[in-house]
Amino acid sequence: MIKNPKFWISAVALALIHLAVIGAAFFAPRDPTEQNRDFSMAPPTRIHFFDSRGQFHFRPFVCPGAVEGRRIGPSGYVEDCSNPSPVRFLVSRQTIRNGNTLKASWHLFGVDRPAQIFLMGTDDYGRDLFSRLLYGGQTSLGAGLLAAGFSLTLGLLLGCVAGYFGSWADDVIMRGAELFMALPWIYLLFAVRAFLPLHLDAREAFLLLISVIGLTGWARPARLIRGVVLSARQRGYVLAARGFGASSASIMRRHILPEVSSVALTQAALLVPQYILAEVTFSFLGLGVGEPEPSWGNMLASLQTYSVLEGHWWMFASGLALVPIFLLFYSFADSLLGRFQLLDVYR
Amino acid sequence: MKYRLKFGLYILILGSLLPFASSASAPQASRSDEDVLVTSGDIGRRGGHLLASLHSDPKTLNPVTALDVPSKQVIGLLGADLIHIDAYTQHTEAALAKSWKASGAGTHYTLDLRHGVRFSDGHPFDADDVVFSFKVYQDEKVHSPQRDLLEVAGKPIQVRKSGPYQVDFELPQPYAAAERLFDSVRILPRHLLERAYEEGKISEVWGTASDPSQIAGLGPFRLKQYVPGQQIVLERNPFYWKADKAGNRLPYLDEIAFLIVPTADAEVIRFQAGDVDVISRVSADNYATLEQGQRARDYQLYDAGPGLEYNFLVFNLNDLSSKHLPDIGRKQEWFRRVEFRQAVSAAIDRESIVRLVYQGRATPLWDQVTPGNKLWMNAATPQPPRSLAKAADLLRSAGFTRREDGVLVDAHGQPVEFSILTNPSNAQRTKIATIIQDDLAQLGMQVRIVPLEFQAVMARIFDSYDYEASVLGLVSGDADPNPEINVWTSGGATHVWALSETLPLPGWQTEINRLMREQTTILDYRKRKEAYDRVQELVAQFDPVVCVVSPHVLVAAKNTVGGFKPAVMGDYALWNADRLFRIDILRKR
Numbered sequence: 001m002i003k004n005p006k007f008w009i010s011a012v013a014l015a016l017i018h019l020a021v022i023g024a025a026f027f028a029p030r031d032p033t034e035q036n037r038d039f040s041m042a043p044p045t046r047i048h049f050f051d052s053r054g055q056f057h058f059r060p061f062v063c064p065g066a067v068e069g070r071r072i073g074p075s076g077y078v079e080d081c082s083n084p085s086p087v088r089f090l091v092s093r094q095t096i097r098n099g100n101t102l103k104a105s106w107h108l109f110g111v112d113r114p115a116q117i118f119l120m121g122t123d124d125y126g127r128d129l130f131s132r133l134l135y136g137g138q139t140s141l142g143a144g145l146l147a148a149g150f151s152l153t154l155g156l157l158l159g160c161v162a163g164y165f166g167s168w169a170d171d172v173i174m175r176g177a178e179l180f181m182a183l184p185w186i187y188l189l190f191a192v193r194a195f196l197p198l199h200l201d202a203r204e205a206f207l208l209l210i211s212v213i214g215l216t217g218w219a220r221p222a223r224l225i226r227g228v229v230l231s232a233r234q235r236g237y238v239l240a241a242r243g244f245g246a247s248s249a250s251i252m253r254r255h256i257l258p259e260v261s262s263v264a265l266t267q268a269a270l271l272v273p274q275y276i277l278a279e280v281t282f283s284f285l286g287l288g289v290g291e292p293e294p295s296w297g298n299m300l301a302s303l304q305t306y307s308v309l310e311g312h313w314w315m316f317a318s319g320l321a322l323v324p325i326f327l328l329f330y331s332f333a334d335s336l337l338g339r340f341q342l343l344d345v346y347r
Numbered sequence: 348m349k350y351r352l353k354f355g356l357y358i359l360i361l362g363s364l365l366p367f368a369s370s371a372s373a374p375q376a377s378r379s380d381e382d383v384l385v386t387s388g389d390i391g392r393r394g395g396h397l398l399a400s401l402h403s404d405p406k407t408l409n410p411v412t413a414l415d416v417p418s419k420q421v422i423g424l425l426g427a428d429l430i431h432i433d434a435y436t437q438h439t440e441a442a443l444a445k446s447w448k449a450s451g452a453g454t455h456y457t458l459d460l461r462h463g464v465r466f467s468d469g470h471p472f473d474a475d476d477v478v479f480s481f482k483v484y485q486d487e488k489v490h491s492p493q494r495d496l497l498e499v500a501g502k503p504i505q506v507r508k509s510g511p512y513q514v515d516f517e518l519p520q521p522y523a524a525a526e527r528l529f530d531s532v533r534i535l536p537r538h539l540l541e542r543a544y545e546e547g548k549i550s551e552v553w554g555t556a557s558d559p560s561q562i563a564g565l566g567p568f569r570l571k572q573y574v575p576g577q578q579i580v581l582e583r584n585p586f587y588w589k590a591d592k593a594g595n596r597l598p599y600l601d602e603i604a605f606l607i608v609p610t611a612d613a614e615v616i617r618f619q620a621g622d623v624d625v626i627s628r629v630s631a632d633n634y635a636t637l638e639q640g641q642r643a644r645d646y647q648l649y650d651a652g653p654g655l656e657y658n659f660l661v662f663n664l665n666d667l668s669s670k671h672l673p674d675i676g677r678k679q680e681w682f683r684r685v686e687f688r689q690a691v692s693a694a695i696d697r698e699s700i701v702r703l704v705y706q707g708r709a710t711p712l713w714d715q716v717t718p719g720n721k722l723w724m725n726a727a728t729p730q731p732p733r734s735l736a737k738a739a740d741l742l743r744s745a746g747f748t749r750r751e752d753g754v755l756v757d758a759h760g761q762p763v764e765f766s767i768l769t770n771p772s773n774a775q776r777t778k779i780a781t782i783i784q785d786d787l788a789q790l791g792m793q794v795r796i797v798p799l800e801f802q803a804v805m806a807r808i809f810d811s812y813d814y815e816a817s818v819l820g821l822v823s824g825d826a827d828p829n830p831e832i833n834v835w836t837s838g839g840a841t842h843v844w845a846l847s848e849t850l851p852l853p854g855w856q857t858e859i860n861r862l863m864r865e866q867t868t869i870l871d872y873r874k875r876k877e878a879y880d881r882v883q884e885l886v887a888q889f890d891p892v893v894c895v896v897s898p899h900v901l902v903a904a905k906n907t908v909g910g911f912k913p914a915v916m917g918d919y920a921l922w923n924a925d926r927l928f929r930i931d932i933l934r935k936r
Contacts, residue, residue, distance in 0.1 A: 037703060125703060
C-alpha cells in the first residue's frame with residue numbers, strides 16, 4: 001500500500017479528470033460540434049449570484065447575451081439582466097449534431113432558452129468551448145493513454161527479448177531502437193499523411209495518430225526494460241530456476257516480468273503526458289483529428305491568428321488544461337518512482 | 348490578365364529599418380517642349396518618405412519576366428504604360444500616350460506619345476522605345492507572361508512606328524477591350540536593354556542584385572537600394588512626366604521603402620509599432636484588432652468595399668477517364684447534377700460566412716462578378732436567401748433521399764460524402780469550408796475537411812485532379828470581362844472545375860463559351876454588358892462553381908499620409924503613389 005499523499009492526490013485528481021472526460025456527454029451542456037452562429041467568439045458567460053437590486057440568490061443565474069452592433073469580441077457582447085435565467089442542474093435536453101436534433105439526454109447543468117451558458121466562452125463558430133474541451137479530452141487524453149499502452153507493449157516485448165536472449169537479437173533490436181529514436185516524428189507523420197487517401201474520418205485519423213506515436217515511441221521503454229532484464233537474468237534465483245530446468249517462457253513470466261512491471265508502470269506515467277502533447281502538436285498542425293471533431297490541438301489552432309491571440313483570451317483554455325494534467329502525471333510518476341525505489345534505474 | 352490563386356502562404360522574416368536620408372534630387376523645371384500630364388486631386392507638398400511592406404522579396408525587377416506579386420508591386424512604381432487603367436474609376440486614361448484614335452472598325456489604333464519625356468536616367472523616350480518594348484514582350488523566345496495578353500484571337504498585335512512620337516497598332520480583329528491591353532505593359536529603355544535582348548539575355552537583366560544605375564523606367568520612382576530580406580528603397584524620379592494642378596512636378600514623396608515583413612500578422616504588429624505607414628491588405632480579423640487603436644495611434648482604417656476577388660466552392664468535374672480515380676468518378680455523378688450543385692448553393696449560409704469569417708466586411712456572392720466591379724456587375728442576378736427546404740426539394744428531384752438516420756443517400760443507396768481540400772495557412776478559406784461543412788450536414792451530407800499544404804492543393808487541382816471539392820478564390824487584375832475568358836470558357840487555363848473536358852458540354856456551358864467569345868469583339872459597351880450579364884445569370888443558375896463571398900478591400904494608413912485613396916483593384920493602397928504626400932511635412936512648414 002502506498003502511503004505517500006502525493007500519490008493519492010495525483011491519482012484521485014487524474015481519475016476525476018478522466019471521469020469528466022469520459023462522461024463528457026453528461027458533463028458538457030452541448031454537442032461539441034453544434035454551431036451557435038449568433039454567438040461567435042462570445043466570452044465566458046458570467047454566473048451571477050446577486051441580482052440588479054443586490055439581492056443574493058442561492059441558485060446562480062445568467063443573463064441572456066446579445067451581440068452589440070456587428071462588432072465581435074468581448075466588447076461586442078452585452079448582457080441583458082432584465083430577464084435572468086436560472087442555472088438548472090440535472091436537466092434533460094436535446095442536443096443538435098450535424099443539424100439533426102438528437103434524443104434528449106441528461107446533462108449536469110443547463111439554462112432555459114433563449115439564454116445560453118458558455119462556461120468557457122465560444123470559438124469562431126459559436127461552439128461551446130467547455131463542451132469541446134471535455135469532448136476534445138476524449139481524443140487528446142485517449143490518444144495519450146492508448147499510444148502509451150501501444151508503445152509500452154512493443155517496448156516491453158522487444159526489451160525483454162533483447163535483454164533476455166542477448167546476442168544477435170539484442171543487436172538487431174537495439175540498433176532498430178536507435179534508428180527509431182532518430183526519426184523526426186512530425187516529418188514522418190507529414191509523409192504518412194501524404195500517402196494516405198484523402199478520406200480519413202475522425203476515427204481513422206485518431207488510429208493513425210496513435211499508431212505513429214506508438215510505433216515511433218517504443219524505443220525508449222525498450223532500452224530501459226532491456227537494462228532491467230539484463231540485470232535480472234543474472235540474479236541468483238533466475239540462474240537457480242534455469243538450473244532446475246525452467247523454460248525461458250516460465251522464467252520470463254514468473255521472475256523477470258514482475259521485476260519489469262514497476263519500471264513499465266512508471267514509464268507509462270511518464271509517456272502519457274508526452275504523447276498527449278504529441279497529439280496536441282499534430283492536431284494543432286492540422287495533421288490530427290479534423291474539424292468539426294474537437295481535440296485540444298485543433299482547438300488551439302485558431303491561436304495562430306494574431307487577432308485571436310490578442311483579443312480572445314478564453315481560446316487558450318485547452319492549452320491551459322494541459323498544465324495541471326502534466327503536473328499531475330509527473331507527480332504520479334514521481335511517487336511511483338519513490339515507491340518502487342526506481343530512481344537508480346532512471347539515473 | 349493573370350490570376351492569382353490566393354492562399355496567403357507567408358513566412359516570417361523581420362526586416363530592419365535603415366535610416367532615411369532625404370533625397371537630394373533637385374526639382375526639375377518643366378521644359379516648354381515637354382508634354383506634362385496634369386493630374387487632378389489634392390495638391391500636396393514635396394518631401395518625406397513613406398514606409399510600406401512586402402510579404403516577400405521581389406524575385407526580379409525585370410518587367411518582362413516578373414510573375415510574383417511583390418515584384419509586380421515594385422515594378423509598378425518603377426515603370427509606366429501607354430494607356431493606363433485608373434484603379435479607382437476603373438476607366439482607361441492617358442499615360443505615356445497623350446491621345447489615341449481608333450479606325451478601321453476598331454482594328455487599327457494610332458497612339459500619339461508625349462514629347463520630351465525622359466527615363467529615370469535622363470535618357471529621352473520616343474517611339475523606338477515603344478516598338479522595342481512590344482518586340483520584347485511579344486518575342487516567343489523571351490517567354491514573357493504578357494505575351495498572351497498581346498494576342499487577339501490567337502494572333503499577335505502588329506506594332507509599327509509611324510513617326511518619332513507616333514506608333515500604329517494593328518489588331519487581327521476588332522477587340523472590345525483594346526485600350527485596356529496597354530495597361531501594365533511597361534515601356535522598356537531601349538538604350539539600356541537592346542544589347543541584352545540581341546544577345547538573348549533579356550530575361551537575365553535587372554535581377555535583384557543589379558546596380559540601381561543600370562535600371563531605368565518611366566515610373567514615378569527609381570531604385571535606390573535593395574537589401575535582400577530587409578528592405579527595398581525607391582527614390583523619386585526627377586524626370587517623371589506628371590504634375591499637379593499647381594504645376595508641381597510629381598511625385599511628392601522623396602522615397603518609398605518597402606520593408607520585407609512576411610506575414611500579415613507581423614505586418615499589423617509593425618504597423619501598430621509605427622514601423623510601417625500603410626498596409627495594402629488587412630484581413631478582417633486584423634481590421635477588428637486595429638480598429639481599437641485608431642484614435643490613440645493616429646491611423647485610419649479604410650473599408651473600400653468588395654474588391655474583384657471571388658471565393659467559391661468548386662467540385663471536381665474534370666474528365667477522369669485517363670486517371671485511375673474510381674471513387675471520385677463515382678461521386679462525379681452527383682457533382683455533375685445541376686440540382687445537386689444548386690442544392691449546395693441553396694444550403695450555404697452566406698450571411699454567416701460574411702459575419703463569422705469576415706466580421707461583416709465581405710459581400711455574399713451568387714455569381715462571379717462582385718459589386719466592386721462597378722461597370723460589369725449584373726444587379727438583376729437573383730440572390731435567393733438560404734433555404735434548406737429548397738435544397739432538400741432539389742435533392743429529392745435529383746433522386747437523393749434521406750435515410751432514417753438522417754444520412755443523405757443517392758439513388759443507389761450510397762451515402763453522400765465528400766471532402767473539401769483546404770490549405771490551413773489560409774485561415775479564412777478553412778473557416779468558410781467549416782461553415783459549409785456544417786451547412787451541408789443539415790442536408791444529411793457528410794463533408795470532411797482535408798487540410799493540405801498549398802502546393803499539394805494546387806497539384807491536386809491543376810495536375811492530378813485527385814480531389815473532390817475545394818474552396819478557392821480568384822482575383823482578376825482588371826474589371827473588364829476579357830481576362831475572365833480563361834476561367835469561364837472550357838479549355839481556359841483557369842477553368843478550374845473542368846480543366847480536362849472531353850465529354851459533351853452541357854448547353855449552358857456552350858452558351859457561356861459563345862457569349863464570352865462574342866463579347867470580346869463587340870465594341871458597344873451596352874451590348875457587351877448584355878452578353879456578360881447573361882453569363883452571370885448562367886453562372887448563378889447552373890453553379891459550375893458555387894460562388895460564395897467577396898471579401899472587402901481593407902486598407903490601413905497613418906493619418907500623416909496625404910492623398911490616400913484606396914482602390915479595389917491594382918495595388919489597393921499605392922496605386923496613386925505618385926500623388927501621395929506627407930501631411931506632417933505640410934504642418935511643419
